[in-house]
Amino acid sequence: MTMRSPQDIAARIHVIHASDDDLFGFAEEVLMEALDFEHAQQFCDPATTAAQWDQQRWSRHSDTENYARWYLDLPIGKILDHRSGSASRSVTKLAELAWLLGHDDVAAAMAATGYPMYGAPKVSVFAAGLGWPITDLVDDPGDRQMLSRMAKDLQCSPDGCTQGCAD
Ligand SMILES: [Zn+2]
Numbered sequence: 581m582t583m584r585s586p587q588d589i590a591a592r593i594h595v596i597h598a599s600d601d602d603l604f605g606f607a608e609e610v611l612m613e614a615l616d617f618e619h620a621q622q623f624c625d626p627a628t629t630a631a632q633w634d635q636q637r638w639s640r641h642s643d644t645e646n647y648a649r650w651y652l653d654l655p656i657g658k659i660l661d662h663r664s665g666s667a668s669r670s671v672t673k674l675a676e677l678a679w680l681l682g683h684d685d686v687a688a689a690m691a692a693t694g695y696p697m698y699g700a701p702k703v704s705v706f707a708a709g710l711g712w713p714i715t716d717l718v719d720d721p722g723d724r725q726m727l728s729r730m731a732k733d734l735q736c737s738p739d740g741c742t743q744g745c746a747d
Pocket of ligand 1: 744745
């Protein structure tokens with residue numbers, strides 16, 4: 581597993597910024613967090629101090645991998661709640677986290693996977709690729725069944741869904 585250098589990350593931020601693909605800045609936001617203050621400064625509000633940066637970086641998690649593992653619960657919650665907007669934002673962030681962690685294979689597999697079921701198949705590809713199978717991440721058997729069905733592009737319930745899977 582190769583971690584990206586600050587130069588790699590800054591270069592990717594510039595490319596994404598210039599591309600207009602990242603309309604809401606979600607990819608840029610997660611990439612910036614991977615930079616220490618010295619390298620992030622060029623992208624920050626000039627009033628940000630090093631102490632402030634270190635405080636907010638990775639929501640106080642120690643590194644990219646710990647953050648990614650913690651963050652993964654968010655899209656899983658959004659999928660189970662059938663919240664399409666926030667699920668889509670989370671999938672964008674997960675794809676960048678895969679890239680940051682040097683998992684080009686996972687990032688590519690996510691890109692090649694469609695976006696039905698609130699991104700469940702993409703989130704599942706990410707989780708499996710990082711070694712944290714999606715169904716190990718929820719305790720409730722009902723939630724586990726929903727997730728594993730949605731990851732296979734099936735409606736959350738074998739009896740059909742009333743919350744939006746069919747839309
Ligand atoms: Zn459903």
